[in-house]
Structures are given as C-alpha cells and as structure tokens.
Amino acid sequence: MASHTSSETFADQVRASPGGEKITRCFSCGTCTAACPIQWIEENYNPRRIIKMVMLGMKEQVLSSPVIWLCSACDICYRRCPQDVRISDVMKAIRDVAIREGYKPVRAVAQVNERACSSCGMCVQACPYQAIELTPRWVTIQQVMRQQRALPKVDEFLCQGCGVCTVTCPVSAITVADIGDDRVVAQIREFAQETGW
Amino acid sequence: MVDAARHPKVDVRTYTEVERVDGFVGNFKVQLREKSRYVYADRCNGCGECAKVCPIEVPNYFEMSLAPRKAAYVPMSQSVPLIYNIDMDACIHCYKCVEACGKLDAIDFSMEDELVWEDVGAIVVATGFSHFDPSVIPEYGYGRYPNVVTAIEMERLNNSAGPTAGNLVRPSDGANPRRLAIVNCVGSRDKRFNPWCSNFCCMYAIKNAVLLKQTHPDMDITIYYIDIRTPLKGYEAFYDRAREMDIHFIQGRPSLIAEDPETKNLYVHSENMALGHAIEREYDMVMLNQAAVPQPDVDTVSSVLNITQSPGGWYMEYHPKLRPMDSPTDGVFLAGACQGAKDIPSSVAQGSAAASRAGRVLHAPEWEIEPVVASVWEDRCISAQGRKCGVCARACPYGAIQYEEGKAPQIVVAKCHGCGGCVAECPQNAITQLHFTDAQILAQIRALLADRPEEKVLAFRCHWCSYGGADMAGTSHFEYTANERGLRVMCSARMDTDFVYEAFRLGAGTVLYSGCHPQDCHYITGQRVGSTRADRLLRAFDRMGMTPGRFRIEWISAAEGDKYARVINEMQQLLDSIPRDQLLEEIEQLRPQMEKRARRMREAPQVEEALEFADRLKAAMMGEEV
Numbered sequence: 001m002a003s004h005t006s007s008e009t010f011a012d013q014v015r016a017s018p019g020g021e022k023i024t025r026c027f028s029c030g031t032c033t034a035a036c037p038i039q040w041i042e043e044n045y046n047p048r049r050i051i052k053m054v055m056l057g058m059k060e061q062v063l064s065s066p067v068i069w070l071c072s073a074c075d076i077c078y079r080r081c082p083q084d085v086r087i088s089d090v091m092k093a094i095r096d097v098a099i100r101e102g103y104k105p106v107r108a109v110a111q112v113n114e115r116a117c118s119s120c121g122m123c124v125q126a127c128p129y130q131a132i133e134l135t136p137r138w139v140t141i142q143q144v145m146r147q148q149r150a151l152p153k154v155d156e157f158l159c160q161g162c163g164v165c166t167v168t169c170p171v172s173a174i175t176v177a178d179i180g181d182d183r184v185v186a187q188i189r190e191f192a193q194e195t196g197w
Numbered sequence: 198m199v200d201a202a203r204h205p206k207v208d209v210r211t212y213t214e215v216e217r218v219d220g221f222v223g224n225f226k227v228q229l230r231e232k233s234r235y236v237y238a239d240r241c242n243g244c245g246e247c248a249k250v251c252p253i254e255v256p257n258y259f260e261m262s263l264a265p266r267k268a269a270y271v272p273m274s275q276s277v278p279l280i281y282n283i284d285m286d287a288c289i290h291c292y293k294c295v296e297a298c299g300k301l302d303a304i305d306f307s308m309e310d311e312l313v314w315e316d317v318g319a320i321v322v323a324t325g326f327s328h329f330d331p332s333v334i335p336e337y338g339y340g341r342y343p344n345v346v347t348a349i350e351m352e353r354l355n356n357s358a359g360p361t362a363g364n365l366v367r368p369s370d371g372a373n374p375r376r377l378a379i380v381n382c383v384g385s386r387d388k389r390f391n392p393w394c395s396n397f398c399c400m401y402a403i404k405n406a407v408l409l410k411q412t413h414p415d416m417d418i419t420i421y422y423i424d425i426r427t428p429l430k431g432y433e434a435f436y437d438r439a440r441e442m443d444i445h446f447i448q449g450r451p452s453l454i455a456e457d458p459e460t461k462n463l464y465v466h467s468e469n470m471a472l473g474h475a476i477e478r479e480y481d482m483v484m485l486n487q488a489a490v491p492q493p494d495v496d497t498v499s500s501v502l503n504i505t506q507s508p509g510g511w512y513m514e515y516h517p518k519l520r521p522m523d524s525p526t527d528g529v530f531l532a533g534a535c536q537g538a539k540d541i542p543s544s545v546a547q548g549s550a551a552a553s554r555a556g557r558v559l560h561a562p563e564w565e566i567e568p569v570v571a572s573v574w575e576d577r578c579i580s581a582q583g584r585k586c587g588v589c590a591r592a593c594p595y596g597a598i599q600y601e602e603g604k605a606p607q608i609v610v611a612k613c614h615g616c617g618g619c620v621a622e623c624p625q626n627a628i629t630q631l632h633f634t635d636a637q638i639l640a641q642i643r644a645l646l647a648d649r650p651e652e653k654v655l656a657f658r659c660h661w662c663s664y665g666g667a668d669m670a671g672t673s674h675f676e677y678t679a680n681e682r683g684l685r686v687m688c689s690a691r692m693d694t695d696f697v698y699e700a701f702r703l704g705a706g707t708v709l710y711s712g713c714h715p716q717d718c719h720y721i722t723g724q725r726v727g728s729t730r731a732d733r734l735l736r737a738f739d740r741m742g743m744t745p746g747r748f749r750i751e752w753i754s755a756a757e758g759d760k761y762a763r764v765i766n767e768m769q770q771l772l773d774s775i776p777r778d779q780l781l782e783e784i785e786q787l788r789p790q791m792e793k794r795a796r797r798m799r800e801a802p803q804v805e806e807a808l809e810f811a812d813r814l815k816a817a818m819m820g821e822e823v
Contacts, residue, residue, distance in 0.1 A: 025388075027386070027423065027424075028423075028470070029382075029423040029449070029450035030448070030449035030450055030467065030468030030470055031449075031450045031451070031452045031467075031468075032452070033449075033468040033474070033475055034449060034450075034451065034452035034453070034466045034467045034468045034475045034476075035452035035453065035466070036475070039474065039475050040475060043474045046468075046473060046474065048468065048470075049473065077452070080336055080452050080453075082382070082386060082387035082388060082389065082450065083387075083388055084388040084389065
C-alpha cells in the first residue's frame with residue numbers, strides 16, 4: 001500500500017532521537033571536520049565520517065567507537081555548516097542511541113574518594129550538568145568505625161568530565177581521571193622547565 | 198552588441214528604465230525613463246576629450262573599484278553606444294569638459310530625464326544576475342584580508358584590458374602570487390545564504406585556473422570544492438585537461454581562512470576528504486567563487502511586468518520543462534540568468550528561444566488563448582445595481598478585471614488565464630468560467646456522489662499539481678482507496694465554498710481541498726486565494742461541529758504521487774473509524790446548514806438544467822427507468 005514500508009534503519013534511529021532530525025541534510029562537505037578543534041588533536045574523530053557511517057547503517061562500528069564521546073559541543077562547526085546541521089546535537093542523538101543499546105560512555109567521569117570526603121555538598125552545587133547528588137551510605141572509617149554519611153554519587157551518563165567539581169572541592173576528595181591535581185601540577189612543572197621559568 | 202546597435206530594425210536604448218507596462222499581449226504600452234546623460238547622444242562622437250580634462254576621480258564600478266574613473270566617463274571601453282556620461286553625484290561643475298568638447302557642443306548641464314511611451318507587441322526580460330557579497334561570511338575574511346578577492350575582482354586582475362593590464366598582482370603588496378587557492382560554493386549551496394547551486398561556478402573556477410596556469414606555469418593552483426559539477430558536453434573533458442595541467446583539486450569546503458599579519462599570506466583550513474583528516478595549507482592569494490544571486494531590484498521589475506518569482510527571487514517560468522522561456526504573463530518572455538543561474542550556452546539558447554517566441558507574437562494577426570476565460574452576467578452583478586463590491590478585481594492575479602464602481606466589471610479576455618478565482622470569490626455568482634461553469638461542476642458533484650455518498654472521499658484537484666499528483670499515484674501504482682472520487686478544476690482558486698457545502702449537503706463522507714504548493718502555483722497568486730478560502734471553510738466546519746478531518750486541505754505537487762495516495766488513504770481510515778450510524782446522524786444534523794449556505798449557487802443560470810441532466814444520467818447508470 002504505502003511506499004515506505006521498510007524496517008527502521010540506524011539512520012532512522014538517530015533521526016528519531018532528539019537532535020538527530022537534520023542528519024540527512026549533510027552533503028559531506030567536510031567543513032565541520034576542518035573546523036573541529038578536537039580533530040586537530042585526535043585524528044580519528046571526524047564528524048563528517050561519523051555522519052556518513054550513520055547514513056550507511058554502520059551501527060556496530062559507530063556505537064562501539066570511543067570517538068563519538070569526544071564532541072565537546074563548542075559548536076564552532078555549527079556556525080559554519082552550510083546545511084544548518086548542528087553536529088553537537090547529532091552526536092548527542094548518536095550517544096542516546098548508544099546508551100539505549102547498552103553501550104557505556106567512553107570518557108573520564110568524576111570519582112569520589114569516600115574516606116576523604118567531608119560531605120560539604122559544594123560539588124553538588126558546582127556541577128553544571130547536575131550529575132552529582134548526595135546519598136546516604138555506610139562507610140568504614142579508620143578500618144574499625146562504620147558510619148552512615150551523605151556522600152556524593154556521580155551519574156556516569158550525565159557527567160561530562162569537565163573537572164569543575166575537582167577544583168571546587170576543599171579537600172580534594174573528587175577527581176576526574178587523567179586530570180587529577182598531581183597530573184596538572186606535573187604538567188605545569190614540565191612547562192616551566194621547558195620555557196626556563 | 199555592435200551588430201545589434203547597427204541593425205536597422207533594432208533600437209537599442211541604454212541608460213533607460215521601464216517605469217510602467219500597460220495593456221496585454223500584442224498591445225503593450227511601455228513607459229520608459231530615458232535617464233539624463235548630460236551629453237547629447239546624437240552629437241557625442243566618443244572622442245573622450247571630456248574625460249581627459251575632468252579633474253574628478255571616483256572608484257570604477259566596472260573594474261570592481263580596483264581602478265579609478267573620471268566623473269565624465271563611459272562604463273567600459275567597449276560600451277555600445279559609445280556615448281560619454283557625466284556623473285552628477287561626483288561632478289564639481291568646473292565645466293572643463295564643456296570647454297574641451299568645443300565645437301561639438303554635446304554637453305548640456307540642464308538636461309533632464311525624459312518619460313516616453315512606446316507601443317510594443319512582446320517583452321523579453323533579460324536582466325541577468327548579481328553577485329553574492331562574501332563579506333558576510335566572517336570565517337573567509339573577505340574585506341578584512343586584502344589578499345582574499347572575489348571571482349569578479351580576479352577576472353579584472355587577470356584581464357589584459359583590466360587595471361593591471363593583465364599582470365596578476367596581489368592587493369596587499371603588488372607582488373605576483375605563486376600559490377593561489379580557489380574556493381567554490383561561497384554563499385551558494387548554503388542554507389544560511391543561498392540554498393541553490395549557482396550552476397556555472399565549477400566550470401568558472403576551472404576556466405580561471407586553466408587561464409592562469411597557461412600564463413603562469415609555475416603557479417600552484419588549488420581548487421577547493423564540495424562536488425565538481427561538469428554536466429554538459431565537453432565540460433568533463435575540460436576538467437580532465439585541468440588535472441593534466443597539474444591543477445590541484447581538494448574535496449573539502451574550507452572552514453577558515455586565516456591571515457599571517459606580517460606576510461599577509463593566507464592559511465586555508467579544510468578537510469582533505471581523500472586523506473580523511475583536516476589539513477592547513479598556505480597561499481599567497483585566495484579567490485572566492487561567490488554565488489550567483491538575483492538582481493537587487495527584482496521586486497520592482499516583477500511588479501512592473503506582473504511576473505512572479507521562484508523562491509530566492511529568480512523570475513518564475515510558465516513551466517520548468519516545457520515552457521522555460523515563457524513568463525506566466527502572455528507576451529512577456531524570460532531569457533538568461535534572470536530566470537535562474539545559468540552559464541553562457543544555456544543563456545544563449547534561452548535567449549534565442551525567447552526571441553522566436555516574441556517573434557511569433559509580432560507576426561500573428563490574431564492571438565489564440567485558452568478558452569477557459571471568465572465571463573460576467575451583468576444582471577446578477579450587485580455593482581451594476583449601484584452597490585460597492587470589486588471582490589472579483591481583487592482576486593484576479595493578472596489584473597485582467599477592470600472594475601469601476603456602479604458598473605459591472607469588464608474582463609480583458611486577452612489577459613485572463615482562466616484560474617477561476619473571480620468566479621469563486623463573487624458573492625453573487627455573477628461571474629462564470631467557460632467550460633468550468635457552476636452548473637457543470639455542481640452536476641459533476643451530484644453524479645460523483647450519486648451512490649452511497651457517505652462512503653466517498655470527494656477530492657477537488659487543481660489541474661496543474663494535485664491532478665498531476667493523482668495521475669502520478671496511478672502511473673506509479675501507489676494504491677489508494679477505490680472510494681475516492683476526483684473532480685478537476687483549473688486552480689484551487691476556483692474551488693468555491695458552495696461546491697464544498699453542496700458536497701456535504703449531498704452527504705459526502707469526506708472532502709479533500711487540494712492544489713499546488715504556494716510557490717508552484719501556475720496562476721501567480723491563485724493558490725493564495727484558494728488557501729485563504731479553504732482556511733475560512735475549515736473554521737466554519739469547526740464551528741458547526743463537524744468531525745475534524747472530514748474536510749481536509751492538502752497542497753500536493755504533480756511529483757508527489759505518494760503523498761496523494763497517503764492523504765486519500767488517511768481520509769479513508771478516518772471514515773472507517775467513525776461508526777456508520779454516527780456519521781449518518783452527523784450528515785443529517787448538518788444538512789440544513791449546508792442547504793442554507795449552498796442555496797445561492799443553485800440559483801445561478803443553467804444550474805437547474807444541468808442538475809436535471811445529472812439526475813437522468815445517474816438513473817441511467819443505476820439501471821432505472823428514465
């Protein structure tokens with residue numbers, strides 16, 4: 001009867017997720033890839049190629065790829081895209097599909113050192129993504145005492161790994177892997193040595 | 198151009214604007230404003246002495262402001278006719294030119310614009326196109342970086358008659374560039390500016406690259422493109438030749454052009470799609486191949502000539518495939534890029550076609566038109582009875598109805614295209630359309646709804662689009678319900694409210710009101726007349742309490758067969774979802790209101806006879822005694 005009676009493709013799935021609607025507009029001009037500051041650091045992250053792979057139905061390759069979690073939504077590409085495709089929204093739609101299909105985000109999330117935490121709740125207020133909440137939990141203190149305390153719990157899907165909580169925490173009890181305080185300090189030392197400060 | 202100017206039967210009027218066009222095909226009256234040059238055309242011999250002595254210099258528009266010109270000037274050296282012109286905005290009235298002109302006495306500072314009327318039989322519009330200004334794209338830096346130039350500036354810089362006598366230099370330091378980037382699709386194929394492909398720029402980029410490579414074999418020339426489009430004869434071979442000449446092609450639209458503030462060299466960031474990652478390359482000069490856009494005064498010209506515009510502002514052709522050189526107004530023809538961006542061969546072809554079309558008008562003693570024109574019953578017109586009206590004249594997209602208060606309207610038959618908008622709008626049913634009279638259409642409605650009308654989907658289709666859409670559904674074998682009954686009129690403007698009321702009075706299950714998409718309408722603004730009326734109907738039915746969806750409005754083009762089938766099937770599904778008793782009850786309940794509203798049309802001339810004929814036909818079809 002109707003002319004469109006095919007099963008749902010990967011592209012349909014992405015299009016049906018909020019943000020993915022305009023994906024078919026892409027005519028592969030490569031402006032986004034050339035504009036992307038992440039592409040200059042990580043060559044495997046190529047937004048044009050990811051969209052093409054979605055259109056071609058390469059579901060397994062796209063969803064299992066770590067690069068779909070890299071877009072930082074700076075939207076430099078969106079301002080230059082001639083077809084008005086918002087790549088950050090498309091990436092969000094692809095991630096939504098990935099999570100629905102049971103894939104885990106490949107990115108550093110904030111981790112809490114429960115024993116150091118003073119339950120002040122400043123990280124909860126600082127988080128721009130509302131990814132942290134205080135929940136009561138039992139913790140063992142000094143190997144003998146068990147105590148129930150309100151401790152921050154990080155939602156691994158909401159956390160974008162920005163590190164705002166790390167700098168806010170007065171007792172350094174919450175850190176994002178790869179960018180902990182000691183590593184940043186080491187980088188500053190290295191830079192100072194190189195430039196001869 | 199020189200040939201045309203010398204031809205005894207060709208009268209070239211330059212520096213002249215069309216102010217007004219009256220009349221109709223074969224009998225146009227055109228008002229021209231011959232702008233004052235302050236130089237007598239019959240006395241000036243083009244010697245140029247006035248320009249030599251003129252002390253004022255202003256930017257030269259023809260040279261893209263890369264060179265100066267005097268206040269006494271010709272636009273370019275090959276101007277036809279070669280008559281000098283005084284730019285009064287720049288002139289300081291030193292009268293040195295008058296002195297230099299001497300005995301010729303061609304310069305007169307008291308000259309004024311002249312308005313003249315001319316009788317013409319046909320009009321060809323060939324107003325061309327304009328260029329997109331790339332300075333609105335911030336990432337390409339045009340206007341900020343001196344070495345980023347447009348295609349037209351490059352054209353002048355590389356022209357032996359140009360400001361540099363053909364020596365290609367870059368604007369920042371006058372050095373000869375050794376590395377040149379050409380960026381395609383600047384402002385075209387871009388939803389932010391102009392969504393269309395500008396048609397000729399791929400070939401234009403290759404042409405410029407080949408020309409430069411011939412004179413500068415060592416120059417490194419790179420063309421950045423999204424797609425290279427070489428569709429016509431010989432174009433692909435030219436592209437092959439460019440690659441053989443070692444011109445580089447990079448697939449990838451640049452995202453940024455950055456300047457080195459010291460050397461003024463440019464860095465172009467793009468993706469190289471063949472490599473699959475972003476690249477950055479350094480150039481001495483960048484040429485932006487900007488989009489072709491309609492002339493800035495298209496709105497004025499289209500209202501003077503009464504021709505419509507396609508999306509974006511290009512002039513609308515009568516039919517995109519079969520009549521690309523005809524405008525919707527008879528006797529007005531289109532040639533070249535004013536109808537849509539096109540290259541020289543296509544413009545020449547369309548120009549020749551338009552000229553022969555115009556010649557046909559000029560040679561015909563009589564002009565045939567479609568017979569579906571409107572005609573007035575003066576005895577029914579309320580304006581003839583002294584009341585204010587004029588609804589018909591306001592509905593006419595062609596200005597074919599001359600209306601004077603206190604008189605019945607006069608229809609200029611040569612201008613009427615037979616959309617039927619005035620016929621349906623007339624509150625008194627005092628206008629009819631030949632071959633689509635109220636009586637004929639009412640009889641058709643009665644015949645189509647003769648048997649079990651509550652099961653039917655009655656579709657009003659316009660001739661050009663929805664009827665074609667239904668046809669497309671048929672030829673493409675998109676199945677739709679057999680309960681559909683189609684009725685053709687020329688335009689959705691002809692679909693009278695009374696027809697819809699009559700259909701529901703007869704007990705129609707659902708009614709579809711369909712026509713062209715607004716930008717596709719073959720009768721300029723006919724669809725707008727129809728859609729306003731349809732919206733009014735929809736609100737009326739809402740107030741009456743009709744089940745939503747029984748009256749449906751859809752705009753379906755001739756290519757949308759799938760949409761036509763889908764809409765009809767959805768309407769059938771709606772009918773299936775309403776219990777039959779409830780539907781019949783609703784029809785009975787609304788019948789008196791429908792009866793009241795459709796009454797006036799049934800009083801129109803010939804309706805009784807036509808309906809009687811329809812009843813007899815119906816009886817014959819049902820096998821009853823006649």
